[in-house]
Amino acid sequence: MPFDKSSLIDFLRVLDKEVSRKITLTAAGGTAMTLLNLKPSTIDVDFTIPHEDISEFEDVLKKVPHGFRIDYWPDGMVFSQTLPEDYLRKSMPIKTKLKNITLRTLHPIDIVVTKIGRLDERDMQDIESCIKSFKLKKRQIESRAKLVEYVGREENYKTNLRYVVKKFFRRTG
Numbered sequence: 001m002p003f004d005k006s007s008l009i010d011f012l013r014v015l016d017k018e019v020s021r022k023i024t025l026t027a028a029g030g031t032a033m034t035l036l037n038l039k040p041s042t043i044d045v046d047f048t049i050p051h052e053d054i055s056e057f058e059d060v061l062k063k064v065p066h067g068f069r070i071d072y073w074p075d076g077m078v079f080s081q082t083l084p085e086d087y088l089r090k091s092m093p094i095k096t097k098l099k100n101i102t103l104r105t106l107h108p109i110d111i112v113v114t115k116i117g118r119l120d121e122r123d124m125q126d127i128e129s130c131i132k133s134f135k136l137k138k139r140q141i142e143s144r145a146k147l148v149e150y151v152g153r154e155e156n157y158k159t160n161l162r163y164v165v166k167k168f169f170r171r172t173g
Helices: 005-018 029-035 051-063 108-118 121-134 138-146 154-168
Strands: 023-027 045-049 070-074 101-105
Touching: 005 029, 005 051, 005 101, 023 029, 023 051, 029 045, 029 101, 029 108, 029 121, 045 051, 051 070, 108 121, 108 138, 108 154, 121 154, 138 154
Parallel strands: 023 101, 045 070
Antiparallel strands: 023 045
């Protein structure tokens, strides 16, 4: 079941009523892109969450029946990448009227560098959308990607990065 921005916020409102203290959720992947109005919807819900907030989030998920896929990782980890420690400071706030949940999205540069790890066709479309919408530059992506820790074969990530740079930053003229 795809989620548009409105249904994501509605779901978080339900969770917010059950949260017993302030927590921060930073949307990643398609969830972040949907909240940033770069995609109409997402097929699953992805967050990176400060480690001190994970148990509260897990407790709330157990209380609220939802029936869909929610992936979450600690402290700037997204899929098989770990972002630099400043990911939360760089992240972007999403205005909501939630009482206990602070909702943020990864900065578009961090969306790009996390999507480079898997790099399927949908990831390529998402990367292109981030680059165009936020006018990201080649050097920004390359610099940020150097700071990402990739779990797995590091050469795969580097190969994907070279491919993305070549595809989206061809020299003209």
